[in-house]
Amino acid sequence: xxxxxxxxxxxxxxxxxxxxxxxxxxxxxxxxAVVQLVPGDPARVIAGQDASPAVVEATRAQLGLDRPMLxxxxxxxxxxxxxxxxxxxxxxxxxxxxxxxRLPYTATIALAAMALTLVISLTLGFTVAGLTRGNRNRWLxxxxxxATAGLQALPHYVVGTLLVVLFAVTxxxxxxxxxxxxxxxxxxxVALSLGPICAVxxxxxxxxxxxxxxxxxxxxxxxxxxxxxxxxxxxxxNLLASTLTLSGLILAGMLGGAIIVERVFAWPGLGNAVxxxxxxxxxxxxxxxxxxxxxxxxxxHTLIDIGLALIDSRxxxxxxxxA
Amino acid sequence: xxxxxxxxxxxxxxxxxxxxxxxxxxCAGETSTDSESGGTIRxxxxxxxxxxxxxxxxxxxxxxxxxxxxxxxxxxDDGSTLVGDLAESYTQNDSGVTLQIRDGLTCGDGSxxxxxxIAASLQRLADPxxxxxxxxxxxxxxxxxxxxxxxxxxxxxxxxxxxxxxAVGLTHPAAGIVCPAGLxxxxxxxxxxxxxxxxxxxxxxxxxxxxxxxxxxxxDYSSWPEYAEPLEGTPAQTLKxxxxxxxxxxxxxxxxxxxxxxVAYQDLSRFPEDSxxxxxxxxxxxxxxxxxxAGRPFADAAARKAAAQAIDRSALIDAINPGATPDLGxxxxxxxxxxxxxxxxxxxxxxxxxxVLSGLKIxxxxxxAPAFGTNGAATTYIAExxxxxxxxxxxxxxxxxxxxxxxxxxxxxxxxxxxxINTGGTLVxxxxxxxxxxxxxxxxxxxxxxxxxxxAAFERGIAATTTSEKCAGFQxxxxxxxxxxxxxxxxxxxxxxVTTKGVTVRAPGGRExxxxxxxxx
Numbered sequence: 001x002x003x004x005x006x007x008x009x010x011x012x013x014x015x016x017x018x019x020x021x022x023x024x025x026x027x028x029x030x031x032x033a034v035v036q037l038v039p040g041d042p043a044r045v046i047a048g049q050d051a052s053p054a055v056v057e058a059t060r061a062q063l064g065l066d067r068p069m070l071x072x073x074x075x076x077x078x079x080x081x082x083x084x085x086x087x088x089x090x091x092x093x094x095x096x097x098x099x100x101x102r103l104p105y106t107a108t109i110a111l112a113a114m115a116l117t118l119v120i121s122l123t124l125g126f127t128v129a130g131l132t133r134g135n136r137n138r139w140l141x142x143x144x145x146x147a148t149a150g151l152q153a154l155p156h157y158v159v160g161t162l163l164v165v166l167f168a169v170t171x172x173x174x175x176x177x178x179x180x181x182x183x184x185x186x187x188x189x190v191a192l193s194l195g196p197i198c199a200v201x202x203x204x205x206x207x208x209x210x211x212x213x214x215x216x217x218x219x220x221x222x223x224x225x226x227x228x229x230x231x232x233x234x235x236x237x238n239l240l241a242s243t244l245t246l247s248g249l250i251l252a253g254m255l256g257g258a259i260i261v262e263r264v265f266a267w268p269g270l271g272n273a274v275x276x277x278x279x280x281x282x283x284x285x286x287x288x289x290x291x292x293x294x295x296x297x298x299x300x301h302t303l304i305d306i307g308l309a310l311i312d313s314r315x316x317x318x319x320x321x322x323a
Numbered sequence: 324x325x326x327x328x329x330x331x332x333x334x335x336x337x338x339x340x341x342x343x344x345x346x347x348x349x350c351a352g353e354t355s356t357d358s359e360s361g362g363t364i365r366x367x368x369x370x371x372x373x374x375x376x377x378x379x380x381x382x383x384x385x386x387x388x389x390x391x392x393x394x395x396x397x398x399x400d401d402g403s404t405l406v407g408d409l410a411e412s413y414t415q416n417d418s419g420v421t422l423q424i425r426d427g428l429t430c431g432d433g434s435x436x437x438x439x440x441i442a443a444s445l446q447r448l449a450d451p452x453x454x455x456x457x458x459x460x461x462x463x464x465x466x467x468x469x470x471x472x473x474x475x476x477x478x479x480x481x482x483x484x485x486x487x488x489x490a491v492g493l494t495h496p497a498a499g500i501v502c503p504a505g506l507x508x509x510x511x512x513x514x515x516x517x518x519x520x521x522x523x524x525x526x527x528x529x530x531x532x533x534x535x536x537x538x539x540x541x542x543d544y545s546s547w548p549e550y551a552e553p554l555e556g557t558p559a560q561t562l563k564x565x566x567x568x569x570x571x572x573x574x575x576x577x578x579x580x581x582x583x584x585x586v587a588y589q590d591l592s593r594f595p596e597d598s599x600x601x602x603x604x605x606x607x608x609x610x611x612x613x614x615x616x617a618g619r620p621f622a623d624a625a626a627r628k629a630a631a632q633a634i635d636r637s638a639l640i641d642a643i644n645p646g647a648t649p650d651l652g653x654x655x656x657x658x659x660x661x662x663x664x665x666x667x668x669x670x671x672x673x674x675x676x677x678x679v680l681s682g683l684k685i686x687x688x689x690x691x692a693p694a695f696g697t698n699g700a701a702t703t704y705i706a707e708x709x710x711x712x713x714x715x716x717x718x719x720x721x722x723x724x725x726x727x728x729x730x731x732x733x734x735x736x737x738x739x740x741x742x743x744i745n746t747g748g749t750l751v752x753x754x755x756x757x758x759x760x761x762x763x764x765x766x767x768x769x770x771x772x773x774x775x776x777x778x779a780a781f782e783r784g785i786a787a788t789t790t791s792e793k794c795a796g797f798q799x800x801x802x803x804x805x806x807x808x809x810x811x812x813x814x815x816x817x818x819x820x821v822t823t824k825g826v827t828v829r830a831p832g833g834r835e836x837x838x839x840x841x842x843x844x
Contacts, residue, residue, distance in 0.1 A: 039724075042724075044724075046373075051381075052765055053762065053763070088532075092513065093532050097532070101534065164574055169577060175578060176575050176577070178575060263570065264570075266568045268535075279722055281724045
């Protein structure tokens, strides 16, 4: 008897799994290859500037860098499959331990920034859309567009530095850097979220303007339904798909943006770890951190696709058709 | 009137979000204790120490950690003098050094530290299998035998060849004494987890890679170095170091997050004298080096002299760090036996330089590390001076690892600026970078110079049995190297340590030593 499967979900999930696997395989190959292209001899760096040739060679052998490249790659792949990312060339710590210690710092400011982004951009976007509905308050529309475009154009490190100058050095309200307590999470999170807040609030404002002109929203206004209820109950659900899609992509991007922000705030997350690892030619940590960030980004994208399919089954069909 | 509580709304929301997420992620930051109330001093490390095994120190933060956890038998004091640490006195002759060890020494676990234990630690440092890169500087490179007499409380370090810098070498942080518990567990020693390994005033009490390190003062420790000017104040009960704060150290000091940190010279003017103390130290020295490998442009002494004539030392030092003290040799003016004769240096003469350098193809390589000026200012300046003299210059400034990778090869570069890490404060550190055997021959000489006069004088200085003989040899070596323009002395690589009110630190012999951190007042 032939089993008929009418649901598109199995095929959809299979395609997503294949895409995820392909991306991760590419990441494994790329992370191994890229660090080999970085100039400089890791054995010399690890041994020290004035180490004798004998000490340098001993260091090279100790790090396993004297073995053929294919052998090193094989060990790297087998290690990844076992969940063993090797040991730091500099400190000898397990790379998985380095990631376990430092990932929460990056994840915390990324998630805090994401939360700030969603709360502020939805509020701001809806407010501006409401106030400018029907071509009212055109000055506000222009001011909003100019301000968000300008702030969005500021690089993370400029925003971070300005925040430090204002809130830490000048006003003395918040720590300038480091992890000296809960208050030290605020400035890095704000620095990371400012650009995304501008981007998402512009999308929300544009989408909300369209939704607010729909007939059902006119009807709601005609029935004298309260503004908050109008927006929260009737308008917002129609914005969630685009907002969440964009937010998911921004969250993946924040993991990269955190690298710069962590440097400005001496934040002990993965971003600082990978910069130090690159400068110190610590291949193992460089590969491990980039692979981890890459897998997280790929996973976020995959989850967004699945989430969108759950919210709107039309995307499920589109994905299946395109696959 | 404006409602201030409403304005605080977004901030409070942000705090709330952060607290919630911090709690969820289990990573809420730690709260620092103020130095005035809790006996804690908060400092900064550039990066994680690569090891807590003093014999294997490589980077600046390794040296810092070694100074806290492991005492040496002798210590440097100001004015090139040596003072007792674990040893109360010493004598040196042409076969080595005999040390009289103090009574009542203990390790981090409270066990007794005997002269035999000290001898075992030094013997292990000298063992080629240990692969200590500092061993050559400390012991001079020949075979070493270390013996002890527990009854007489002496330790004797004997070298197969005379080494005039042996006593000075024993002050090097890498010569920190490891207690028996550490020698029995080398992995634990390297990780800093063996409390009984520590012989110094502090033990590592907690560490989180990439985040921070804490050291606790040993309650039974009393063998502080006997500096001519005793340290004032009280040692902190806890030293708490944040990692990776280099770029933000000035801001953290100004906002009260740190009590002590080295600060870049560009930021020093931000610290008012009445609220902060600035302590000057030296990391090492900088000098221009040439690649004298046969076939390279600077294998020709005339070309090196022309380059020295093209380069204005004062302007170059200003480009690197206006606060640096000019050197006349491969070491700072405070070092024993360093050259003091300014006439040995080549005077600037742009016209003469142009006659030789015009048309030469020169590869300038440099590092963008802050020690070399902003974005490789040192080598950028040299490249422009050489261009102005008519040379065809290719400038490559890169990160430290790439630069040093180029420098250790004998091709791909012609001229660069070298900076030493001279934590031990020996002239040999800088001199051996420009005189003697080249890197390919097991030496430390980056220039690959062929200067028999300088090399012979250097070896005489190494093998000398008296200070006057040592200095005669080293000064002749410096004079010969300067005459041949094997290098151009530049300046110290200075380090200004800023401390907040109530915290002091000293730099004995001009070198940073975190074990001298004290709370005062």
